[in-house]
Amino acid sequence: MKLMKIGIDKIGFATSDLYLDMVDLANARHEDPNKYLIGIGQSKMAVIRPTQDVVTMAAAAAKKIICQEDKEKISYVIFATESGVDNSKSAAIYLADLLGLKLNIRTIEVKQACYGATAALQLAKGYVALNPESKVLVIGADNARYGVKTPGEPTQGGGAIAMIIGSDPKILELENETSAYAKNIMDFWRPLGHSKALVDGKYSSGVYLDFLKNVWDEQLKRTNYQLQDYGALLFHLPYTKMGLKGLRQILQDATAEDSTRLIREFEYARQFNCEVGNLYTGSLYLSFLSLLVNSTSIKSGDRIGFFSYGSGAQAEFFTGILQPDYQKGLAGVDYWAILNKRQSVxxxxxxxxxxRHVFDIENIELDYQADKSAFLLAGIHNYKRKYLSR
Incomplete structure (x- = not known):
């Protein structure tokens, strides 16, 4: 009996049309630019307009990959975010409406810091296993905000990743063995009523590496996979230097051949993240997309390892096998062209x-004429958000 493959069929990405050069930010904050360019590994940071939020960016990402056949088969939308627009109503139901999805579907929102999209992915996998003719739209979208002139400022950013999960996937077959680890700690949090996150940065970085060691060691015990069995290792990238620290930790006893290969693929996998900054829930999957677009050496049959981390804290390590038609799952989108067309501010x-970010406002009309995006937040009336599509 042939086992059903389940995994990522398509993947898409969207971010703001505006960015801030990290050299400009460093100069304004009287810092050495290399502190940002090398020290945290970022070159640009997405700047989100007031007329954009996680719903509009998610819609833009999904629109790049969804065809009519997908619309007919999508019966579940799972929206992972820690930048939600309502404490009760899910961002997924706004999204389904903007995309014109059918009405007989399920729409939910999930949250666990930057781990949320991985939780959504695993939920989607289980759903497809029981409903093999259906597809699930998984979203990881966030607006990473720490505040002007705060220590976390250079690790801000924003955007959305959209993934279609289904049987016989074009891009990646998810393997079944995973390792997870959770512990209640206070390394990062955003209390109710706050539009900006609170973080203990140095502590959080240490927890990230501790959790990575735990799930990596557990995965080795469960699978017996060794470094030579991986074509690439991917990491949650709150800033890209953090992922490099994680990779170096794993490579401490690696052969020269394994180190060379995995560092090379990591450099491909962080290129988009360097251009955008932190996506919170979408960061790991933006790195995956960057690998698919930029690597000249990955190939069908390669095993890809994923380290997902969400502060607070939850981690998981899982793997997938790259499929023969993985390039078709990118839907022919030229992401470098999109990134290069952005406007510097x-x-x-x-x-x-x-x-001017819109948060907890009862009534506001937004001037969206300068925003040429396909989906817009036009205003809020009696706390009801009004979205437009072009």
Missing amino acids: SVIEYEDLFE
């Missing part, structure tokens, strides 16, 4: 846009 413009 000054530090003053970034600070103004940051402070």
Whole structure:
């Protein structure tokens, strides 16, 4: 009996059309630019307009990959975010409406810091196993905000990843063995009523590496896979230097051949993240997309390892096998062209846009004429968000 393959059939990405150059930010904050360019591994940071939020960015990401056949088969939308727009109503139901999905579907929102999209992915896998003719739309979308002139400022960013999960996937077959680890700690949190996150940065970095060691060691015991069995190892990237620290930890006793290969693939896998900054729930999967687009050496049959981490804290390590038609799952989108068309903003413009972020407002009309995006937040009336699509 042939076992059913379940995994990522398509993947898409969207972010703001604006960015801030990290050299400009460093100069404005009287820092050495290399502190940002090398020390945290970031070159640009997405700047989110007030007329954009996780719903509009998710819709833009999904639109890049969804065809009519997908619309007919999608029966579940799982939206992972820690930048939700309502404490009761899921972002997924706004998204389904914007995309014109059928009405006889399920729509939910999930949350566990930056781990949320992995939770959604695993939920989707289980659903498809029971409903093999159905597809699930999984979203990881966030607006990473720490505040102007805060220690976390250079690790901000934003955007959305959309993935279609189904049987016989074009991109990646998910393997069954995973390892997870959870512990109640306070390394990062955003209390109710706060639009900006609170974080103990140094502590959180240490927890990230501790959790990585735990799930990596557990995965080795469960699978007996060794470094030579991986074509690439991917990491949650709150900033890209953090993933490099994680990889170096794993490679401490590696052969020269394994180190060379896995570091090379990591460099491909962090290129998009360097351009955008932190996506929270979508960061790991943006790195996966970056690998698929930029690597010249990965190939069908390669095993890809994924380390997912969400502060608070939850971690999971899982694996998947790259499929023969993985390039078809990218839907022919030229992401470098999209990133290169973005407009640079000054530090003053970034600070103004940051402070005009819409949060906990009863009534507001937004001027969206300058925003040429396909999906927009036009305003809020009696706390009801009004979205537009073009």
